[in-house]
Amino acid sequence: MSAITHHTSDALLAAYAAGNLPHAFAVVVASHISLCAECRAGLQAHQTVGGALLEDVETVDVSPQLKGDILALLDAPFTPEPVYDRSGVYPGPVMQALKGRPPRWKTLGMGVRQDILSEDDNGSVRLLYIPSGQAVPDHGHNGMELTLVLQGSFSDETGRFGVGDLEIADEELEHTPVADPGDACICLAATDARLRFNALMPRLLQPIFRI
Incomplete structure (x- = not known):
């Protein structure tokens, strides 16, 4: 690499260290950390x-309501760990998100494919397969997008991104x-809002592709 x-x-x-990242972003950050x-x-x-800060904090009693709220967090999506094992091009956190299965690619057109790994009100995380020389339609963002390269590379207005690079x-x-x-x-x-495509056709297909 x-x-x-x-x-x-x-x-x-x-x-990420504080456990405050939305799950979709945490998967990407954990995957990057496992490679970097x-x-x-x-x-x-x-x-x-x-x-060190926790060691200096005095323990306090909490109300039954607060205790219940804390216990309820155990049912929330866990923050993925930066597992260092890999399966082919896929880092450990990606394999966890895939639950050990191979990607289930669905075509987006022009040879581009995706597999949505998870999606909720806070965002989505997906694998994207882009053939050599193929462009993703010109777009902007309504929020934040993290993109980690697992194989090959891509280039855009900000530079070139190879394996392990995070845009x-x-x-x-x-x-x-x-x-x-x-x-x-x-x-x-991973994104926390829909992309903002500039061309008409990607905008029309956006609800179908959920991107």
Whole structure:
């Protein structure tokens, strides 16, 4: 694997360490950490600081209502751990999201395929398969999008992203990602809002593809 040059932000690492990231984003961050020694060290630093702060906190009694609310959190989607085992191009957290099965690809047209791994009111996470040389339609964002490259690479207005690289997009970014020559580009992408496509046909198909 080539050197990783695009990393998760410190703010995302801190939120992940605190368990405050939405599940979809947590899957992507955990997958990136499993591939990136630099961000793994950053996560350990945040966890060390968090542990030291907890040691200084005095224990207090809580009300039955608050205790019930805390216990209810056990039923919420868990924050995935950055498992370091891999299966082919898929990091451990992706295999957890797949529940050990191979991807169930569904076509989006022009050879592009997707497998939606999870989707709820807070966002979605999916695998994307983009053939070499194929472009994703020009689009912007109504929220944040994290895109982690698992195979191949893609390029857009902000640069080139290879295996292990993480692109962080926000409402200000308008781009047209294109898979580079070579292997098909397989990405793990998470969003907390629908994309904002500029062309009519992608906008018409958007409710069907749930992207």
